[in-house]
Amino acid sequence: MSTTVNRSSLPPFRPKVSLLPHIPEEIVLEILIHLPIRSLLRFKCVCKHWQHRISNSKFSLSMQRHRSMIICKRMYRRPFNLYIIDNEEEAFLREVPRPRQNKNKEMSVDWFQILGSCNGFLLVSYSRKLYLWNPLTRQCTKLLISLSWWDSHSGCTGFCYDSTTDEYKVVMGLGSVVMVASIRSKNWSKIHQIVYFDPVTDKFVEVPAPRPTIEEWNVVMGLGVVDGSLCVVRNCENRYAEVFIVKESWTRMFIINNLTGLCGAFKYELVPLCFKKNGEVVVAVNGKTIFVYNTVEKSQREIHSADNYGEINVISYMESLVSISEYGHEEDRIEEGPKGATMNLLYRPTNTLIESENTPMTTTGMRKIPWTFGRVRFLG
Amino acid sequence: MASAPENEKNASAPEKKTLTLKSMINNEEFVVDEHVALQSVTIKNMVDSDCAGDVIPVPTISGEILALVIEYCKNHANPSASEDDLKKADAGIVAKDIYTLIDLVLAANFLDIKGLLEVTSQKIADSIKDLPHQDVREIFGVENDYTPEEEAAVRAEHDWAFEGFP
Numbered sequence: 006m007s008t009t010v011n012r013s014s015l016p017p018f019r020p021k022v023s024l025l026p027h028i029p030e031e032i033v034l035e036i037l038i039h040l041p042i043r044s045l046l047r048f049k050c051v052c053k054h055w056q057h058r059i060s061n062s063k064f065s066l067s068m069q070r071h072r073s074m075i076i077c078k079r080m081y082r083r084p085f086n087l088y089i090i091d092n093e094e095e096a097f098l099r100e101v102p103r104p105r106q107n108k109n110k111e112m113s114v115d116w117f118q119i120l121g122s123c124n125g126f127l128l129v130s131y132s133r134k135l136y137l138w139n140p141l142t143r144q145c146t147k148l149l150i151s152l153s154w155w156d157s158h159s160g161c162t163g164f165c166y167d168s169t170t171d172e173y174k175v176v177m178g179l180g181s182v183v184m185v186a187s188i189r190s191k192n193w194s195k196i197h198q199i200v201y202f203d204p205v206t207d208k209f210v211e212v213p214a215p216r217p218t219i220e221e222w223n224v225v226m227g228l229g230v231v232d233g234s235l236c237v238v239r240n241c242e243n244r245y246a247e248v249f250i251v252k253e254s255w256t257r258m259f260i261i262n263n264l265t266g267l268c269g270a271f272k273y274e275l276v277p278l279c280f281k282k283n284g285e286v287v288v289a290v291n292g293k294t295i296f297v298y299n300t301v302e303k304s305q306r307e308i309h310s311a312d313n314y315g316e317i318n319v320i321s322y323m324e325s326l327v328s329i330s331e332y333g334h335e336e337d338r339i340e341e342g343p344k345g346a347t348m349n350l351l352y353r354p355t356n357t358l359i360e361s362e363n364t365p366m367t368t369t370g371m372r373k374i375p376w377t378f379g380r381v382r383f384l385g
Numbered sequence: 386m387a388s389a390p391e392n393e394k395n396a397s398a399p400e401k402k403t404l405t406l407k408s409m410i411n412n413e414e415f416v417v418d419e420h421v422a423l424q425s426v427t428i429k430n431m432v433d434s435d436c437a438g439d440v441i442p443v444p445t446i447s448g449e450i451l452a453l454v455i456e457y458c459k460n461h462a463n464p465s466a467s468e469d470d471l472k473k474a475d476a477g478i479v480a481k482d483i484y485t486l487i488d489l490v491l492a493a494n495f496l497d498i499k500g501l502l503e504v505t506s507q508k509i510a511d512s513i514k515d516l517p518h519q520d521v522r523e524i525f526g527v528e529n530d531y532t533p534e535e536e537a538a539v540r541a542e543h544d545w546a547f548e549g550f551p
Contacts, residue, residue, distance in 0.1 A: 028487065028525060032494055035502065039510030046546035049539050050518040052527045056539055102545075143545055 034058065038068055042141055062171065065125070075101070075127060075140060077119055084113035089140065104138045104145035106131065121164030121175075128164040128175060135175065137188075148175075150186045150193065155179055195224060199237065215239070215255035218247060227276035227289075230321060238275045238288075240264070246275055248286070259286070259300040267296055267305055278321050292316045404428070405440045406451060413448030414440065417455055421462040425454075426497035446492045450485070453478055454492050457501050479508040483524055486512065517550050 037045065037059065049056040058064055076088045076098070088098040103112050112131050120135075121128040127138045135148040155177055163176040173188040176196075184193040200209040214225065215237060224240040237249045238261075246261040261267065261275070268275060268290050278287040284301040287308075294310040295317060311317045402419040406428075423429045428441060443451060460466060460474045479486060486509050493501035513521050522529055531539070540547055 028491065029494065032490055032502075032506070033525070035506040036490070036509045036513075039507045040514055043546045044510075044514040046543040047518050047550060048521055049543070050531070050536055051522050051525070051529075053530050053535075055527070142543060144542065 034064065037064070046142060062124070075119065075122075077117060079117065082114060085117045087140075101140050102143060104129070104131075104136065104140075104143070106136075106145070106147070120162040120177075123164045123166050123173065126164070126173070128162070137173075148188065149191045150175065150188075154184070154193075199225070199228060199235075201235075215249040215257075227274050229277035231277055231280055233323075236277045238277055240275075248277060261288075261298055261300075262303050263305065267298065276319075278319060289317060289319050292318075295319065404432070406455070407440050407442050408446055408448040408451050409442050409444045410447045413451065415448075415451060415455055417458070418462070421455070421458045424458045424461060424498055426499075427495065443496075446495065447488065450488045450492050453481075453485075453489055454496060454498065454501065458498065461500060475504045479504055483509065483512050487524075519551065 033055075037048070037055075040048070045059050049059050072091075074090045076090065078086045078088070084103070087101045087103055089101045090098060105111050115132040116130075118130045119127055120130055125139055125141060127140065129136050129138050130152060133152050135150050135152055136145050137148060138145040156179055160177055160179040162178070164173070165176065166173050175186045175188070177184050177186075183196045185196050186193045199212040199214050201212055202208075203210050212235065217239065219241055225237055226240045226246060227238040229236040229238070231250065235251045236258075237255075239247045239249065241247060244262075244264055246264050248258045248261065249255045250258050258280075264275075267288070274289075274291050276289045278289055278295070280286050281297075283299075285297050285299050287295065287297050289295050292311075293316060295308050296305045297308055298305045309317065403416050404419050404422045406415045406417060406422065407413070408415075419432070422441075423432065430436075431441065446454070457475070457478050460471060460478075466474075479489070481489070486505055490502060490505040490509060493505055513524065516524075521527075529536070
C-alpha cells in the first residue's frame with residue numbers, strides 16, 4: 006500500500022466532438038499484448054469482455070514469454086523456498102512467493118514437489134494434493150484429482166497440453182502403473198501400452214494388451230518372456246494377479262492368489278521369469294525378490310532377495326554356442342560373469358515426460374525369441 | 386489549392402511519381418512520393434488494382450494524424466536511415482497524449498502499416514500500464530458491466546497486482 010497512483014495523472018478528457026471511435030478488437034488485443042502481467046491482471050477489472058480476453062488461453066500464449074527456471078529448496082521441518090532464474094537475464098536467484106493453498110494460507114512446511122510444467126503452469130503436489138500453480142500470476146488452483154494411489158517418492162510425472170482439444174493432462178506413473186488424468190474430467194484413467202521393438206524396422210510396435218477382466222483394474226504389473234512367448238501379469242483389485250501368455254491369442258495361464266504375501270504393500274512389479282513343469286513359476290517382485298510360486302498348491306517360497314538398498318536385475322535367456330566374433334568386436338572373455346544381460350527394470354523419474362527405458366534386445370542375437378521387454382511409452 | 390503547382394512539378398519530373406492523400410475529416414491534402422505512400426498496404430492495394438485516382442481520399446483520419454503517418458512512412462522509406470535513427474524518430478512520433486495515440490493506432494490499422502501499429506501499440510501500453518483500471522475504462526470508453534461483487538471477486542483473484550491502486 007505504499008505508492009498510490011494519483012488519478013490526476015490522467016490526461017484531460019478529450020472534447021466530445023472527436024470522442025473515441027469504436028476500437029476494433031484486434032487493436033485492443035495488440036495493445037494488451039504489450040502490457041506487463043501486473044497491469045493485465047488489474048485490467049481484468051475493466052469489464053467482462055476484457056477479463057475474458059485476458060484470461061483466454063490463446064491470448065496468454067501469444068504474449069511474449071520468458072523462459073525461466075523454478076527451484077525449490079526444501080529443508081527439514083522448515084518452510085520450503087522457491088527461487089526463479091530468468092534464462093534471458095543474468096543468472097541469479099530471485100525468491101518467488103510460495104503459492105497459497107487457498108486465498109490466505111500460504112504453503113509452508115509440508116512436502117512440496119514440482120511435478121511438471123506446461124504453458125506457464127507448474128504442476129505441484131503439496132500435502133498429497135495436486136495443484137496447478139502459475140508463478141507469474143500467482144494463481145494456485147487445487148485440482149480435484151485424487152492422489153491417493155501415488156507415491157511421491159518413487160513415481161514419475163508429466164504435465165502436458167493438447168491444443169486440439171484445449172485440454173491439460175496429468176500423467177503419473179508408479180512402477181508399471183501409468184495413469185492419465187484430464188483436468189476437465191478430473192478422473193484418472195489407466196494407460197497401458199505394450200510395445201515391442203522390431204529389429205527389422207527399428208521401430209516400436211504396439212501389441213494389443215489382453216482385455217481386462219475388471220475394467221478399472223487394467224494394471225500391468227510386469228512383462229516377461231517365458232519360453233519364447235510374451236507374458237503379461239495383471240493386477241486385479243490389488244488382491245490377485247492374472248498371468249496371460251501369447252499362444253494363438255492372449256490366454257490366461259493361471260492366477261496368483263496371494264498377491265499381498267508376495268509383494269507386500271507396494272504391488273507395482275511382478276515379472277514372470279520361467280515356468281517349471283511341476284506347475285511352479287519363478288517371478289521377480291518389485292525388483293527386490295525372486296519367488297517361486299506354486300500354482301497348484303498356491304504357495305510360495307523366496308529364493309533370493311536384495312538387501313534394503315539393493316535391487317535385483319534379472320532376465321531369462323536361452324543358452325547357445327553362437328559367437329559374435331565375425332562382427333569384428335574385440336573378444337573379452339569373462340571368467341566368472343553374469344549369465345546373460347541385465348535389464349534395467351526401473352523407471353527414472355523425469356520432470357517432463359515419462360520415457361521408455363532403453364531396453365536391450367536379446368543379447369543372444371537370435372531371432373528365435375522375438376519378444377523383449379517393452380515399456381509403457383509416451384510420445385510428446 | 387496547393388495541389389495544382391505540385392502536379393506541375395510532378396509533370397516536369399516524371400521519374401518521381403507522387404500521390405495526394407486527402408483527409409476526409411478536414412479536407413487537408415498531402416502530396417507524398419509514391420514509394421513513401423506505398424508502405425501502407427491499403428494504399429498499395431489501391432494503386433495495384435488501379436483504384437487510386439489523382440487524389441486518394443482517406444476517411445476517418447484527421448490531417449493531424451495523417452501528417453504523423455506520413456512522417457513515419459518518410460522516415461522508413463529512407464534507405465540511408467540507421468536503425469538507431471529510426472528508433473529515435475519513431476519515439477518522437479509517438480510522444481503524444483493517449484488520445485492522439487489511439488487515433489494513430491487506428492490510422493495505422495486502417496492504412497495497414499505494420500511497423501507503426503507495433504510502435505503505437507507499445508506506446509499506448511506503456512502509457513496505460515500504471516493507470517488504475519478505472520482510468521483505462523474511461524480512456525477506452527468501456528462501460529463497466531460488473532456488479533460491485535463481481536468486480537471485487539475478479540480483483541481478489543490477483544489482489545497482489547492491485548497493491549497501491551484504488
